[in-house]
Structures are given as C-alpha cells and as structure tokens.
Amino acid sequence: MITLSERKDLIRAALGEEPLDLRIDNLQIVNVFNSTIEPGAIGIKEGRIVTPYAMDYQAERVLDGGGKFALPGFIDTHVHLDSTLVIPENLSQLLLPRGTTVMLADPMEIANVAGLPGFKALLKSIDKLDYHIFLEVSSRVPTAPGLETTGGELDLQDVTEILTWPQAVSLGELDPSKVLETRDEYLLKVEAAQRLGKICNGHAVGRVGKELVAYACGGLADDHECVDYQEALSRLKLGMAVLVREGSTERNLDLILKGVVSEGTYSQHLMFCTDDKHPDEILEEGHIDFMVNRAIELGLTPMQAIQMATINAAKHFRIEHLVGSLSPGRWADIILAEDINQIVPDQVFFKGRQVVSEGSYCGVLPEPDYPDWLFNTVKLTAGKTKEDFIVSHDQDLADVWVIDLFPDQIINTKTQAQLEVVDGEVQVDPERDIIKLAVVERHGVNGNIGISFVKGFGLKHGALASSIAHDHHNIIVAGADDQDMALCCSVIEEMQGGFVLVSKGEVLGKLSLPIGGLLSEEPVDTIISSLEEINQAYHQIGGTLPAPFMTISFIGLPTVPDLGLTDMGLVDVFDHKLISTFVE
C-alpha cells in the first residue's frame, strides 16, 4: 500500500530533510489514538500524515486551519455499495461532504450477477476514488444455493483469492444458518480468512442464547444487525464487536446507544455502519456524521463517538496502520469542523488533497471505465410473452399461497387465498390486492420463471419490475396483467437492467441501471430524480407502497421469512426448501 520511495520521502520529510507537501496550521487535533484534544498542525507528505504536531516543520504549502477541530475521516464499517444505484466513481460527492473517507464494502450484488470478473470490474477504479474502499469479501454468493439461479458465484477458492488482495479486510457477513449447520464450505471460508489475518463479519439478527454462542464460536467477530441495547450487550458479552447500524430502513442507533449511555457500557468495541442507505437520504440526512452527532446528542462524549467512527473501526478491521487516526504514516484523511459537539465537515482532505471546501465536494470525479460485457448482463430466454406468466390449474378455483407484504419491512407473512380459474388459467384479484409476482431468470442460464402471488402492492392494473432482486438479481416483476408483466421484462432487457413501471401496454416510467443491471453511471441527481418520477407514476396508478422498488427488490429473498420467490419457485424460508404455488 506504500511504495519504497513514498516511505523514504515520508521518513525524510519527518526528519526535516525535505519540506512537507502541506502543513495545516492552527488546529485542535482530535487525537483518537491517545484520546486527547490539543492544539496542533498537521504535516502531510505523499498523501500521508507526517505528524499532527508539525508546528516546527517547513512546508511547500501552508493552510490556516482557522482554529478548527481536525478529525480523522469517518469509517462506514459495513455497506453494500451496489445498493446505492450509484457507481463508486460518483459516490464521492455524497460521501465526502459528510466526512466519510472509508467504506468497508461487501459487493455481493455484482458477484451474484457476474462472479469474480464482475467483482474485479466494479473495483477497477478503486485507486482513483476520493475515498477508500476496503473489501468485506462476500461469503455467500449465491445466498441460497440450490434454490436460485445466479449469474455468478464465489466459491471457496474465489473467496480465498480475494481475501489475499491488499484491499480485503474481512470475510463478509456470514449467515447464522450456515454456521449453525456447520457447513464445510462456510467454515472453511472462516478458516481461510483467519489464516490470512482477516476477521470474519457476522450478522445474527434475532439469535439468542445457545445459537448466539454457537455463532460466536464459529469465529464471527461482530454483528451489524443488533436492533436494541440488549441484543448489542449480548454480543459484547461474547466477545463480538457491534457495528451500530443506521441505514435507510434499519434504524438501530438510538435504541442501542441510549443503553450504552445509561449503562456506561465500554464503547471500545462499538462502531458505525449504514449497511444500505439510499443516496437521497445520505444527501439530506447525512452518513456516518449523522450517527456521530446523534450519538453525542444521546450523551456519548464527542471523543467516544468519534472513536467509534474512526479508531475503533480501524483496529477492529486491522487497518489502523492505514486509517482511523491522525498519526504518522496513516493516510491524510482529515475532517475540519468548527464544532466538536455537532460535527459539520467544513473542509475534508483525502490522501492530503482537499476534496471538500465549505461543505461542498470540490474533487474531480474519475471517469468510469466499465467493460462492455458488464453492460450486457440481462439475457432473457423467457419472460417476454404473456404466456410465460400463465399459472395453469385444472379446477374452477385454486387455493394458492400469497406473499403478504409488511410495508417498510422486508419480511412477509405466508397467507393463502382462493382465486378464480378461467380457461385453465388462475386469475389475479386486484380488488383484494392480490396480483402475480414472478422471478424471471435473466443470466442466460435456463430461462426459469418462478410465479406466485403477492398482496400489498395496491396495483389495480399494470406491473412493475426490477433487475435488482436480492440476492440472485434476476428480474422480479409484480403485476395485475400478464401482458404488462411481459412488457416490463422486455423494457428491462432493452435497458439492460433497471426499474420499470407499465400499465395497459404503456411504459409510465423507467430508470436505467445498465451496469450489471444494478448500477447507473448517471450523476447522483439524475438518478434521484428518475427514482422520484417513477415512484410518483406508481402512486398515480393506485400503488400504495412508499418505496415500491426497494420493496420489490427485497421481497423475493429466499432467506427472509416467511416466503421467498426465486426463478425456481416459491421458497419456504424456515424449511429452506421449494414449495408449490398451490396449497396442497
């Protein structure tokens, strides 16, 4: 990560034999390593910090820090880059003004679409970005082997290869079931990570008692899905760090940190993550800065909160020699802010370059450079004619399973309904809000289509579809009309990925996501507008969900109860097996 000549320059500058590249004077140094705040001046050479007490050093350029507090850049300890819809190249303008300079990312989505080559392509620009990406290497691609078709997979060998990359910091979130069932492949991935000196990330939502103990015994070092203080405490007691999460829909910070404050819990093994946070919300509400400020409001000291966002995370992920403190040799990722109790980044430096001025991004976004094949991942061999969506039945009435949505949640309830059969075809019943939900295999593998019924979209007619469908990322389409469902698939194929809304043969809105069918190269603003437009159109034709494309992308997950739907059909999540569309 540092060349020999850079190291030599750094040492010579530290000795005073060469001038610094930059010195920022007149600062209050928030020294998270030593837990002190003292006056200082940051010396920078080759993008690294020489010392935060560089008052007596010569420099080629000197800036006045204006008495501001200087903090290390913030670290998001668990995030799915791909879920933002925005390519990594364009994320800078959202992240940097919020002071986030390190993203610990699990890019499992692109791997599910395009395997190791996709994974590599996504990360091609990694060294050109104005923030760091370190990898939490996806432990489960596919997520539900045998129950879904994906475009790529990462086997033990792939995972082991990626773990050797310098950017790899951990094995990404490992499902409890795979650990508790002691499945060789996953335990060997844990072993590979530990052998290579990396940690293993966990998530153990809802697990308690012996299952939680067993999960910890599996070698998992942390949990980012604690929903309240008691859950967090139970992890800490078992030697697991807690990555406090505050994403778009998963908002766990208050419940956890109120307990931490009232009980005086040791905060050394606490840190922050967003997991999935939409670009519009990062823009409006904030990112890790929002969490730090909220933690301070709740009663943590500014130092504790800032340590959670910096050194705690860096030490946990074993990258404290690179980031996480304003110490010699670390990257010069620096936030300057007026107020330590309510941190609003005024200037931000990344690798010693100023990338935020007066709160606004002032860097240069790198040109995206994705390979052509990554723009060609939607390969439909079925799903473009209405006949593909027929559910046949040989009686007049059909008892079917229905996936009953919870608004704003990704879980659902397994219910049943009786539907009419006309000419041997089961009919939807929009009056009762029961329409079809289908998953169309789009990786060009087998043309599978899994069809079931869903309740909760509120559509009287039309259909909507997405090529983001966790975690297999086939096309998922919900509709009151087979023809419209087929049109959705055709439009997504044309766009090579994205969101689409159709009614009565007419396309009412679309958002193109052509990179792997997951991401757009368009600027952040454009993406946000398109998303707002298509959501509006959905509401105009009767749709009732606040964020229908987020809902549809998660609703088929074969690992989230009660029911999942993949290209292979309906999945009973608790039993982990395929079941019939019909109640038998």
Add this chain to the structure above:
Amino acid sequence: MITLSERKDLIRAALGEEPLDLRIDNLQIVNVFNSTIEPGAIGIKEGRIVTPYAMDYQAERVLDGGGKFALPGFIDTHVHLDSTLVIPENLSQLLLPRGTTVMLADPMEIANVAGLPGFKALLKSIDKLDYHIFLEVSSRVPTAPGLETTGGELDLQDVTEILTWPQAVSLGELDPSKVLETRDEYLLKVEAAQRLGKICNGHAVGRVGKELVAYACGGLADDHECVDYQEALSRLKLGMAVLVREGSTERNLDLILKGVVSEGTYSQHLMFCTDDKHPDEILEEGHIDFMVNRAIELGLTPMQAIQMATINAAKHFRIEHLVGSLSPGRWADIILAEDINQIVPDQVFFKGRQVVSEGSYCGVLPEPDYPDWLFNTVKLTAGKTKEDFIVSHDQDLADVWVIDLFPDQIINTKTQAQLEVVDGEVQVDPERDIIKLAVVERHGVNGNIGISFVKGFGLKHGALASSIAHDHHNIIVAGADDQDMALCCSVIEEMQGGFVLVSKGEVLGKLSLPIGGLLSEEPVDTIISSLEEINQAYHQIGGTLPAPFMTISFIGLPTVPDLGLTDMGLVDVFDHKLISTFVE
C-alpha cells in the same frame, strides 16, 4: 489454527448438541472485552472457550471455581526466549504459576547462530508447550552487517517466509538507525509485514522530536523501550502503542504508570513486556502478574491493568480471535485467583487443561527434541592458543582505547590508557583493572579474533568467557592472562557453548549451554545453581561485577555506545565503523 472438525465440535457443543469437555462453575468472570465482572461458569470444548456464561450447559466434567475470579491468561508482548538460558520446553514451570500463557517472542539469538534452520529447530516443540509462543520475526540478523561475523542470517526472503507462518505476529524490533537511514532492506521488511497483515515492533530508546516522528513514519507500531512517562506519552501521541517493560535490568513500569495514573492517560494502547528477565527473578518476583499487581498498587483499576496484560495486547498483535479474552472460540487459557486487587494465580488452565494447581505447575514438560547439529555450533578455527591473543606493537608504550564498563548497564565509556609493551606485545594492567577483551569467531567461518582492552571486571588474574555475545554470539572472553583466555575458548568448545571461569590454568566454574551455544536442556533449578556457583567463583578471584556473565554477553554489542567489540575488531558505535585498537 483450528481444524474443521474442532470448529464443528465447538459449534455443536455451543448449541448444546454435545456435552462440554469441562465446565468450571462458580466464578466471577473478568470480561476484559466488555469491561465487566459478573458471575459465570466457563464452558470448554476442544481446548477452546465455548462461553464464560455456561451455567445451563451439560458437561462431561465439572469443577467448582470456588467463587474465584477468572481472568484470561497473561501476555508478555516482547521477550527474548533465548536469553533465559532455559529451553522453551522447561520454561512452563516458571511461566504458568505466574499466569503467563502467551509469549510474543523474538528468537533473534538462535537465528544469529544457526539462521532459519536454527529458528525452526527452536520452535519445533511450539505446539507441545503449555503456553503459546507467537513470533516477532527478527528483523535484524545480523544486527551489524559488515561489522561482525554470525553463524546465520535472515535476509528479506527469510523474514518474509517466516512472516507467513501462522505463529508470526509481527516484524520484530527494528532499530531506529535502519529506519532513519531509509535502508531498503529494512523498509522492505516493514512492507512485507504490513502486506501480510502483521504489525511492526519498534524500539526507539532515547529518540525524540523529528527522529521519533520519522521512526513512527517508518511504520513502527510500538515501542518497548520507553523509560519514563514523558517518553511513553510522546509515543502515544504519535499513534504508537507502548509496551511497558519490567525486565531484570530494565525497570520502566513505575515511572511510566505513575504518570498514566496521575494524568488519567488512555490505557487502551498500553501493554506489558519483560524483554529479558532471568529465570531466578521470574521464580522469585514474578512475571506479567508482578506487573499487573504493581500497576494496581500504583492506582490503575484492576480491569485496566488486566486489560493491559490481555486484550490490549491481543488486539495490538491482531490475535484477539485466539487469545486475550474469555470469549467464545478463544483458547481456554484461564487464571483463577482469589483476589482481584492482588492477583496470585491459584489455578491456571492452558487450552482447557489444568497446568497449575494451588499455585504450582502440574503439567508435564515435553521431551526436548533438538537436532544434533544444533549441539555442534561452536566451531573454533582459532583462539585455543595463547598466541592468538597477543596484541603486537613496535614501541615501548602503547596508547589504546579502553571499553570502560558501567556496572549493571550495557552501555560503556570510550576511554584511553597507556600500556607497557614487552617483547613487542602489549601488556594488560590488572592493577589498573585493565585487561584484554577478545571476540573469537566461533561459527567456523573465518577464525577472526578481535581484541581490545576493557576496564571494570576487577580480575587480577584468570579469564572468563561466554558463547552468548549479543547479537553475533561468538565467544567473548575477558582475561588478565592470554593462556587462560585460550583455555576458556577450549573449554567452551568442549562444552559446545556456555560460560566458563578459568584461573592459572585451572577451570574454576562452568555452565554448559550446548543448544546453539545459548541454551541448556537442564532443569531450571540446575541452571540457576550452576550460575550461582560460577558467579561465586568469579567473586572469589577478585571479580567485582554482580552478574559478570550478563555483562560480558552484552558488552561487545556493536550497536550500544560508546564502543563495541566483534570478531572484526573494535567498533565505534556512533560512527558505525571499525576503529583501531590503538589511539592513532
């Protein structure tokens, strides 16, 4: 470090599907991860901790903890195993009763004698010991290339190879000069360590200001040679951990920790080490337990002090998934003690096996198994006749440099003296306490003999010698008589290493150290008695140093000021070059 089947057993036991191997009930769990002390019961399977709260688990064997406090085993963060004279197999009986279960060891001595094969041979038993050895991979073998002859070396490739071993945790202590001079070989070793996910240990005795900043910029993560609070604080401010040292002669704990207590310094990046502590002192005074108790006496909380000895160290060295806390999946290395304010290990468990009972070692020492060639490392091609020790001069008087000892210290003063010349041979002057000091190359390489003069041994006649001579470990011999000096070398060759005292052609005492000329397979007690006997004999013939063999083993060091002596001759340490025996 954990096999697949062990992992599965552990998980199944955690789930309650299999009984625990052992449960220790009725304990106060010192949970250093979460910083709490709570009632608990430790469940153990496959030598690992299942949970410290195992009250509702079935077990094949149950012990009553008697309400004692349960702590993780202590970690010595920097130690030279070879300096104890005792082979690792026999050290257990000294370490375990003191609660030390982890030694982070830099075995540079054996590497200087026998290179990588010696390094491997020393560590052959590593998995059979009743304590863990993790490696701080020697960064400088030889210590002074070009100024000394060693029997082995570890080049960049060797160091890189060892760094990949699972036992390797860091690059061992790197000299400031090698960093500040930006020497490629050493900076590349740092790079290799960091690339492999390991940290780099430092020592920066006496370095201040820009030199210290430059050293930190070199990638060094810590310093174990801070002598007082101000030094320690200066390291912490620059993002370096402080390994508080309390060895036999280097006693830094009080001065550092008094400052930590009075200033309320953040103790997260503080830990303990002994560096070099003699076996008799471990036996009588203690080891890390002694430091923990002293820290508590000085005013640290028991939790802070215990964290320094456990989790702080484990996190710093990135082995917190293996040791350092009583958490699921970690080795079951446990101390039981009555009193948390004055910790006296009553029972100690290592990998779940009881190895200390009522304060005494109750394990089984493994049989040593060293290769024959490691018993044959003293290969003299010169030094066995008195003519080898003649210093010729062509005038009646000779002005020579004299290494003037400081008692109890390894530094010395460069002084001069005028000596008589008889028949062309410079004479010693025992009346003024000036005798000869010689280093005889013993690795069978070149038969070099470096000769100078030394003041401070107090010998009127006779000679003493040691095959431990840092860091090249040739034979170092001090004598008032050339014939006795030659006899010393012959005896050491016969013993294949050790200490010897000779006077008037008679051997007055000897201690055999046949493994690499550094270590003895004899039991600890035997070694201590022999050492006491030979020291006594030295004092009987007029010797004045309290520990002459410790002094003689360090006095030639070519890196400790003012003067060093190697087989190549006298070394001016500050100028880092060879100088004449004569003042010119």
